[in-house]
Amino acid sequence: MISDAQERLPRLPRLIEQATATFTKRFAHPPKWVAIGPGRVNLIGEHVDYNDGFVLPMAIDRHIVIAAAPASARCALSATESLPQVPSHISRLASDGQEQLVEIDTTSAMKRSDPAWANYVRGVIAGFQDRGITVPTFDAMVVSDLPMGGGLSSSAAIEMATASLLEIMTGHFMSLAEKALLCQRAEHEFARVPCGIMDQFASAMGRRDHLLLLDCRSQQISHVPLQDDSIAVLIVNSNVRHELSDGGYAQRRSQCEQAAAMLGVSSLRDATMADLAAAESQMEPVNYRRARHVISEIQRTTEAAAAVEAAQWDDVGKAMYESHASLRDDFEVSCAELDLLVELARGISEGQASDVLRDSVIGCRMTGGGFGGCVVSLVKKHLASKVAAEISKRYELKTGIAATAFITRPADGAKAWLL
Ligand code: ADP
Ligand code: MG
Numbered sequence: 001m002i003s004d005a006q007e008r009l010p011r012l013p014r015l016i017e018q019a020t021a022t023f024t025k026r027f028a029h030p031p032k033w034v035a036i037g038p039g040r041v042n043l044i045g046e047h048v049d050y051n052d053g054f055v056l057p058m059a060i061d062r063h064i065v066i067a068a069a070p071a072s073a074r075c076a077l078s079a080t081e082s083l084p085q086v087p088s089h090i091s092r093l094a095s096d097g098q099e100q101l102v103e104i105d106t107t108s109a110m111k112r113s114d115p116a117w118a119n120y121v122r123g124v125i126a127g128f129q130d131r132g133i134t135v136p137t138f139d140a141m142v143v144s145d146l147p148m149g150g151g152l153s154s155s156a157a158i159e160m161a162t163a164s165l166l167e168i169m170t171g172h173f174m175s176l177a178e179k180a181l182l183c184q185r186a187e188h189e190f191a192r193v194p195c196g197i198m199d200q201f202a203s204a205m206g207r208r209d210h211l212l213l214l215d216c217r218s219q220q221i222s223h224v225p226l227q228d229d230s231i232a233v234l235i236v237n238s239n240v241r242h243e244l245s246d247g248g249y250a251q252r253r254s255q256c257e258q259a260a261a262m263l264g265v266s267s268l269r270d271a272t273m274a275d276l277a278a279a280e281s282q283m284e285p286v287n288y289r290r291a292r293h294v295i296s297e298i299q300r301t302t303e304a305a306a307a308v309e310a311a312q313w314d315d316v317g318k319a320m321y322e323s324h325a326s327l328r329d330d331f332e333v334s335c336a337e338l339d340l341l342v343e344l345a346r347g348i349s350e351g352q353a354s355d356v357l358r359d360s361v362i363g364c365r366m367t368g369g370g371f372g373g374c375v376v377s378l379v380k381k382h383l384a385s386k387v388a389a390e391i392s393k394r395y396e397l398k399t400g401i402a403a404t405a406f407i408t409r410p411a412d413g414a415k416a417w418l419l
Helices: 005-008 009-027 116-132 154-170 176-190 200-207 245-263 274-283 285-309 313-329 336-349 381-399
Strands: 033-042 057-070 090-095 104-105 138-144 211-215 223-226 229-239 363-367 372-380 404-408 414-416
Touching: 005 211, 009 033, 009 057, 009 138, 033 154, 033 200, 033 372, 057 154, 057 200, 057 229, 057 363, 057 404, 090 116, 104 116, 116 154, 116 176, 138 154, 154 176, 154 200, 176 200, 200 211, 211 285, 223 285, 229 336, 229 381, 245 274, 245 285, 274 285, 285 313, 313 336, 313 363, 313 372, 336 363, 336 372, 372 381, 381 404
Parallel strands: 090 138
Antiparallel strands: 033 057, 033 414, 057 138, 057 211, 090 104, 211 223, 229 372, 229 404, 363 372
């Protein structure tokens, strides 16, 4: 139960307090370090990361927080009936979102094991060990206000928080890019998810009031200010996930590769709309449409970044709606629920709900891999909660499913500190 005083605290400080209190309760000694990893949302640039394109994500004000202490801080008194003493080479890991207390022998090489959620942590420990860094034994408590599996990258957030924790714990610090790549590898090898670099880069390099324009080929980033105080980012989770997703992703990747081969380029990043038009008659129609999405989306993303910087909101909104249409029609990774959410946002902004909400939504699109998950919108800040309520109400009326909506802002990247 959160008291009134806590309710007034901003979200992250409250979560950090919760992490330290839960740690102490769970392990019967206080934490020494705290690490945070933000989730992320992608404003535009979808399904282009594996085509060497540009993406425009931001870290969000929703986090994984880990409170931790060295095993040496354990004392005999901390042994209780529910938490017996463990050998000094065994690390203990708990999460408020998971039942099981996990024991990890951090003095030996990491292996994938049960429970699956701890593999994100094991994978990051493995990355440190691969660099010859000794990881000491610790106790750690994970708390989070990020939905798990909701497309906001709680996986990258837990990896980046873990990597930041291990940096401060071991005294070995790395560049943000190296840390993000270490975490991407953890996700590939320990969670067996073949993700691109966007999630970890956004969680590592997020900056308050900035978007991140990431070139997935060169791995160069530039921060794009999103400082207009009248604009807010609204995320609405459809709370559906259609099972097609795994096979659908692999199939899209291979169709993009086939299209690139047909166009004689190593990736679709190097093809233009003119190249595509010239090759249309020789291409499988489905591969042609996949390529049309990717090539146009890369262009929309760089244009949208420039439009955000110039505060040309009509152009940003147009790019977001076009991105959604392209993902729906050409890339075929949307679903009825995501399409409905986008149409509700557009309709509300056209005045279908009330005149007060006319022009309240700048743009809206599905975000993430698709087949369910979230839509992201840019909205007028003073109307944001009314828009969220109206979209949720109409969505539930049409589908019978309760959506989850929240307003967020670009946040700083992962970090850790001594308490
Ligand atoms: P997303 O990254 O979109 O949230 P993923 O399926 O990639 O979805 O990652 C979700 C997984 O990350 C969870 O199934 C769980 O294993 C792990 N995870 C996320 N948040 C937590 C948490 N608070 N505690 C423990 N594990 C977590
Ligand atoms: Mg993930």
